Amino acid sequence: MTQKLLAAYAEKTSGTLHLRQRSYRMATSLMSSFRYAWAGVQYAFQTQRNFRIHTAIAVTAIALGSLLRLSPVELAVIILTIAVVMGLELINTALEAVVDLTVGKEYHDLARIAKDCAAGAVLVGATAALAVAAALILPPLVYPVLRTLF
Numbered sequence: 032m033t034q035k036l037l038a039a040y041a042e043k044t045s046g047t048l049h050l051r052q053r054s055y056r057m058a059t060s061l062m063s064s065f066r067y068a069w070a071g072v073q074y075a076f077q078t079q080r081n082f083r084i085h086t087a088i089a090v091t092a093i094a095l096g097s098l099l100r101l102s103p104v105e106l107a108v109i110i111l112t113i114a115v116v117m118g119l120e121l122i123n124t125a126l127e128a129v130v131d132l133t134v135g136k137e138y139h140d141l142a143r144i145a146k147d148c149a150a151g152a153v154l155v156g157a158t159a160a161l162a163v164a165a166a167l168i169l170p171p172l173v174y175p176v177l178r179t180l181f
């Protein structure tokens with residue numbers, strides 16, 4: 032089916048072969064797509080310390096949010112923020128792999144820029160996530176303590 036679609040696409044684009052024809056393997060079903068995607072998440076969890084830290088913070092934030100009875104919208108914002116940060120970390124991991132695949136152990140300014148920018152994207156996302164946590168989780172966590180003290 033996929034091959035037929037690619038052939039149709041190649042025909043439409045005046046015979047130019049779709050670049051994915053060069054892929055070693057392609058997901059042939061929705062289930063296999065999910066399997067490969069899950070393998071990527073597992074790889075990131077097993078190999079990336081930052082991804083494990085994000086996972087631990089995510090579990091803590093969701094648990095705290097539920098315990099503090101945050102509104103559904105507030106919980107949704109927290110979950111969305113977590114998804115953005117973890118998604119960026121996965122993209123960062125993918126980009127590192129592609130850069131390493133391309134330049135190997137060689138030093139290259141463009142490799143440095145690509146890796147630094149990808150890491151920067153995670154940093155921006157994680158900083159925003161901290162701000163979201165501070166705005167939504169800190170007040171209901173701290174106010175009761177302050178009320179008992181003063």
Ligand SMILES: Nc1ncnc2c1ncn2[C@@H]1O[C@H](COP(=O)(O)OP(=O)(O)OP(=O)(O)O)[C@@H](O)[C@H]1O
Binds near residue numbers: 123136137138
């Ligand atoms: N081939 C390379 N050429 C030039 N600089 C490189 C190269 N590989 C890595 N670097 C530099 O070393 C830094 C660390 O590389 P690494 O592969 O650990 O990426 P990272 O994004 O910092 O990793 P992580 O996100 O897992 O902490 C990069 O941000 C980049 O500045």
